[in-house]
Amino acid sequence: MSTALDDRTLAPGEQPGAPAARGARAAGPAGRLPALRRSAGRAWDGVEAFAARHRLAVVAAVQLVCAAAVLALSRLYFVGLSMRLDEAQSLGQTDHRYSEVLVTVAQDVHVPGYHLLLRTWRLLYGTDLETARALSLLFFLAAIPLLYLVARKALDTRWSLFAVVVFSLSPFMNWYGNEARMYTMLVLVTLASQLFFLKVLDPAATGRWAPWAAYAATAVVGAYTHYFFLFVLFAQGAFFLASRVGRSWRGVGRMAATAVLVCLALVPWLLYFTASGAASDTRPQLPSPSSVDFSNVYSQFLFGFQSDAANTMLVAAWPLLALAGLASVRVGVRMSRATAYLLVAAFGPVLLAFAVSHLVTPFFLSRYMIAALPALLVVVAAFLRMLSRRVGVVLAAVLLVATVVGTGVQATSSATPVKEDYRGAAELLEAKVTPSDLVVVSSPFTIWPFERYYDGDARVVTLPEWDRRQEGGLPAFDEAALPAQVDELVAGHQRVYLLLSYDQGYEDAVEQYFRSQYQQVYAQEVSPGMQLVGFRTGYSQNSPVEDQQRTAPRR
Amino acid sequence: MSQTTSARPAGPPVPSGQQPAAQHVPDESFLTPVPSRALLVGSFVLALAYVAMICFAFQRGNALLFWLLVVTEVFHLAQLAGYCHTVWGRDRARPFAAGFAGGVDVFITVCGEPVEVVRETALAAMAMRYPGPVRIALLNDGLVAKKADWRDVEVLAAELGIECFTRTTPGGAKAGNINHALRRTENPFVVVFDADHVPHDDFLLHVMGYFTDEKTGFVQTPQYYKNFDENRVTRTSWQQQTLFFGPIMSGKSRLDSAFLCGTNMAIRRTALEQVGGMCEENIAEDFLTSLFLHEKGWRSVYVPKVLAQGLAPDDFLNYYKQQFRWTRGSLEVIFKYNPLLRRGLTLSQKVQYLTSASYYLSGAVVLAGAVLPIIFLLTGQxxxxxxxxxxxxVFVPYLWLNLAVLQRTSNASYSFQAIAFSLSAWWLQLSALAAVLLQRKTSFVVTSKAVGAGGQPNFLRLVVPQLVYIGVALAALAVGLAREGVSASLMANTAWLSVHVAISLPFIAAAAPRRARPAAGASDGAGSTVFDLRERDLRDQPSGAGASAGATATAPALAGEETR
Known part of the structure; x- marks a missing residue:
């Protein structure tokens, strides 16, 4: 390692090394800094030499430490968080027999791979929320070595390990690594698919069957994990074809065969899904994505779910991407094929989803895009590696710190926008309500997580009113019918508590109607996007309403 | 284009004991550009979409700022279109006669360079192999440029047994020097080297065969800086050169628009005589002479092979002077010899000359872009x-794709430093524009040059505009913060300011004083230099004094900003 002292003139007979200290002492404080740098340089050289001699051990050790960090974060922060709506759906759907799992998932907007696994997992290890979340954590942990293998296709060991560290500490990954949903499974399958894709992309392996078979298998599994995985496959197909233009067309047939296989594998499910109504009544209403939503995907990938104010500031710094682009122009630096693919994998599927959300139907949520996250991190690591060593190391440190801070703030801040504290809401209400009160939950489907916690004295209903025992999906909101519905619901109740979350476009109308008709006696933001508002609706001293809960809380 | 003819020594016999120095083996990867039409089309389409969005998709703000923005974006679009046009394909095959043996006069232009530098070039020229007659001459301008060692060049010529033409009447700078020699020689072809550009012994064998086509007026080869790794300035100069002598000149050659670059070039005498010799009216005499030659229907060839090795400007002042000279010369072409209005040029040639020359208008465009965030912070407009x-x-993919095009077409020979130098030259370009419009001759007078190996005096005075920009940016940031508080707009504009400031930092760092490398027996202060950095009116001075290198190449700030 070159230091300033390396250039000094040695006295006759003087040996490099020891005299440096003498020189440093003689030079006083100004001379000690180069001496320190030299010592630090030697220490670092020693570390590097050790790492080079024991590469496998170092790689394994770093991954084990990362896995331990993931587990520690889970135990410290995430596993104790309240159940979210999506988790309640996962649990609700996998509370039943396998055949019913298929029925309920077909009525939802997902494919059944994860749910079948979760059903099995819960049968084996327990039905509680923590056990369900542990499956996601397992997928996350399994993804760590796979990320390393994918990163190694584009990076050296050091930067691959850096990508692994950032991945393991990623706020986004840690959030979904502790949520009973299919997102970390999607990441795991995507990484496996990318690993095999990079193998078949290699001209030396294009002719071999084994990587193609593995690639096809992961493609089918991925297609049954999440619909978004199809965009991953589209991006791979496009990249494969583009990489063959003007060169050999070898492998194109196998790629086409893989595409056919995936289509054939999906046909039974799609037929079943269509026959079950194509989730036309149960799918949530999502708005068309804006440019802000698009950029939020990447800011959330890197910095996690931060408060709107913090996220706005982060995203507004986008002109620095121009500087990043300029800084990446370096002599002799060419993008490898693997890096080029990962660049496509980081942005292509998200762009496709953005386009389809505008052209077909909106379904643009950052968690659906999680398959693009590992590729993004590897691309970021590849970018940092392209910079001059000093700048690259400094920016890598900045990214690492930002990742850790992002995860910490996301875990501990009450302003984290994705926190859904239905447990907190239930506890608040339990302490507050009497049998003469009424709890109104809107949107209707949020009753799923709420009822998992609620054990209060007041009756719970949904608005619009939803009788889940009857066939059919969610009731539509009819603003004209709202007064009649509300009058019927509140009749005989002293207080009504509105629990508003997951706005489906009518939350404001509901709240405004109550405000206009009744005296507000209570208001509390339980968590971002979740409000508990109390109204006084009755003044008589009559006995409480009859004990006829239309939606009985589960114990 | 194989070269199979065995050639005899070209010039007079090399004196015994005086052999040319061994040549550095250059990395020629920059000479194999990789055109990617898909990338070029994608880049242009995105650029078009971006400009269309700016023009039509958004609500307009301040009218003056809006049109300023539109003009800058249209300029960038035009530059990108020109660049895509240039690098769209590889050069076509040309007739080449391996045994071509037309007589050659080799001119080595000298204007005060150290005699040892001249000796090395002369010896290398004498060692060139060629089957035809070759006559080597030193074109000594030291007398008219009032150089103290002008006689040493004559002594050197006598020592080596070659000719020396020493001018006694000034005028026309380097072009005048060459024309002076043209009148005293008669071989049908002329080869020109700057005093510090040392030819390889196979230079003539690779170049002269293209004159087998009677319409070939001149052949240009790359300028290679063998001292490219000496310091930040030489490195960046070289990186800028690679883009020009890589994809750009190859593309221009395909379009019959490759132009003379002042050195390492061969010209047909009859062609040169037809246009009245090298043009003496312009500081970029080679650029304008090329235009005149093309106008007369002569063809040009660019040989993408390092056949001579020269020296990059080794300090910031020399770099600055070189850039100023090229800028001024190019801008004069636009305003005095507008290629669009010249008869005899093909459409491609008109486009190519205009694109190259107009690159130097980008100083105004860069400044306009840089002041927009300041204006917002100060006024909210x-x-x-x-x-x-x-x-x-739209902008980020557009820029990234643009940069990918740059890297791909330059075969990864370009760098952020080179971009930063190009973008930071806005004051230089504006100064040159003002000088052209006001018809004021300017230059930078140097009173001393010795500073010690590896050292550099303080040239920060040359980057005062960039330093002022940083100061104004900081003040504007304070004003914006006071008015807006911490907002998304403030953050975005602060980020833009950061981009502009970061781009100017390498330029400023290159101008900063640099200590000489410690040498035995030399103190740090030895050889320190005093420079007079004032611009001076040169109407009463010999023009081009000290300017031995002709107009050659700088590099585009980004792909699409083509230059010379």
Missing amino acids: TPIVTSTMVLAL
Whole structure:
């Protein structure tokens, strides 16, 4: 390692090394800094030499430490968080027999791979929320070595390990690594698919069957994990074809065969899904994505779910991407094929989803895009590696710190926008309500997580009113019918508590109607996007309403 | 284009004991550009979409700022279109006669360079192999440029047994020097080397065969800086050269628009005589002479092979002077000899000359872009009113793709430093523009040059405009913060300011004083230099004094900003 002292003139007979200290002492404080740098340089050289001699051990050790960090974060922060709506759906759907799992998932907007696994997992290890979340954590942990293998296709060991560290500490990954949903499974399958894709992309392996078979298998599994995985496959197909233009067309047939296989594998499910109504009544209403939503995907990938104010500031710094682009122009630096693919994998599927959300139907949520996250991190690591060593190391440190801070703030801040504290809401209400009160939950489907916690004295209903025992999906909101519905619901109740979350476009109308008709006696933001508002609706001293809960809380 | 003819020594016999120095083996990867039409089309389409969005998709803000923005973006689009046009394909095959043996006069232009530098070039020229007659001459301008060692060049010529033409009447700078020699020689072809550009012994064998085509007027070869790794300035100069002598000149050659670059070039005498010799009216005499030659229907060839090795400007002042000279010369071409109005040029040639020359207008464009965030911070005025993320969604891919095009077409020979130098030259370019418009001759007078190996005096005075920009940016940031508080707009504009400041830092660092490398028996202060950095009116001075290198190449700030 070159230091300033390396250039000094040695006295006759003087040996490099020891005299440096003498020189440093003689030079006083100004001379000690180069001496320190030299010592630090030697220490670092020693570390590097050790790492080079024991590469496998170092790689394994770093991954084990990362896995331990993931587990520690889970135990410290995430596993104790309240159940979210999506988790309640996962649990609700996998509370039943396998055949019913298929029925309920077909009525939802997902494919059944994860749910079948979760059903099995819960049968084996327990039905509680923590056990369900542990499956996601397992997928996350399994993804760590796979990320390393994918990163190694584009990076050296050091930067691959850096990508692994950032991945393991990623706020986004840690959030979904502790949520009973299919997102970390999607990441795991995507990484496996990318690993095999990079193998078949290699001209030396294009002719071999084994990587193609593995690639096809992961493609089918991925297609049954999440619909978004199809965009991953589209991006791979496009990249494969583009990489063959003007060169050999070898492998194109196998790629086409893989595409056919995936289509054939999906046909039974799609037929079943269509026959079950194509989730036309149960799918949530999502708005068309804006440019802000698009950029939020990447800011959330890197910095996690931060408060709107913090996220706005982060995203507004986008002109620095121009500087990043300029800084990446370096002599002799060419993008490898693997890096080029990962660049496509980081942005292509998200762009496709953005386009389809505008052209077909909106379904643009950052968690659906999680398959693009590992590729993004590897691309970021590849970018940092392209910079001059000093700048690259400094920016890598900045990214690492930002990742850790992002995860910490996301875990501990009450302003984290994705926190859904239905447990907190239930506890608040339990302490507050009497049998003469009424709890109104809107949107209707949020009753799923709420009822998992609620054990209060007041009756719970949904608005619009939803009788889940009857066939059919969610009731539509009819603003004209709202007064009649509300009058019927509140009749005989002293207080009504509105629990508003997951706005489906009518939350404001509901709240405004109550405000206009009744005296507000209570208001509390339980968590971002979740409000508990109390109204006084009755003044008589009559006995409480009859004990006829239309939606009985589960114990 | 194989070269199979065995050639005899070209010039007079090399004196015994005086052999040319061994040549550095250059990395020629920059000479094999990789055109990617898909990337070029994608880049242009995105650029078009971006400009269209700016023009039509958003609510307009301040009218003046809006049109300023539109003009800058249209300029960038035009430059990108020109670049894509240039690098769209590889050069075509040309007739080449391996045994071509037309007589050659080799001119080595000298104007005060150290005699040892001249000796090395002369010896290398004498060692060139060629089957035809070759006559080597030193074109000594030291007398008219009032160089103290002008007689040493004559002594050197006598020692080596070659000719020396020493001018006694000034005028026309380097072009005048060459024309002076043209009148005293008669071989049908002329080869020109700057005093510090040392030819390889196979230079003539690779170049002269193209004159087998009677319409070939001149052949140009790359300038290679063998001292490219000496310091930040030489490195960046070289990186800028690679783009020009890589994809750009190859593309220009395909379009019959390759132009003379002052050195390492061969010209047909009859062609040169037809246009009245090298043009003496312009500081970029080679550029304009090329235009005149093309206008007369002569063809040009660019040979993408390092056949001579020269020296890059080794300090910031020399770099600055070189850039100023090229800028001024190019801008004069636009305003005095507008290629669009010249008869005899093909459409491609008109486009190519205009694109190359107009690159130097980018100083105004860069400055306009740089002041927009300052104006917002100071006044709250913006050119367009939109969600900044919509702009980002188009701009970022557009820029990144542009940079990918640059890297791909230059075969990864370009760098951020080179871009930063190009973008930071806005004051230089504006000064040159003003000088052209006001018809004021300017230069930078140097009173001393010795500073010690590896050292550099303080040239920060040359980057005062960039330093002022940073100061104004900081003040504007304070004003914006006071007015807006911490907002998304403030953050976005602060980020833009950061981009502009970061781009100017390498330029400023290159101008900063640098200590000489410690040498035995030399103190740090030895050889320190005093420079007079004032611009001076040169109407009463010999023009081009000290300017031995002709107009050659700088590099585009980004792909699409083509230059010379």
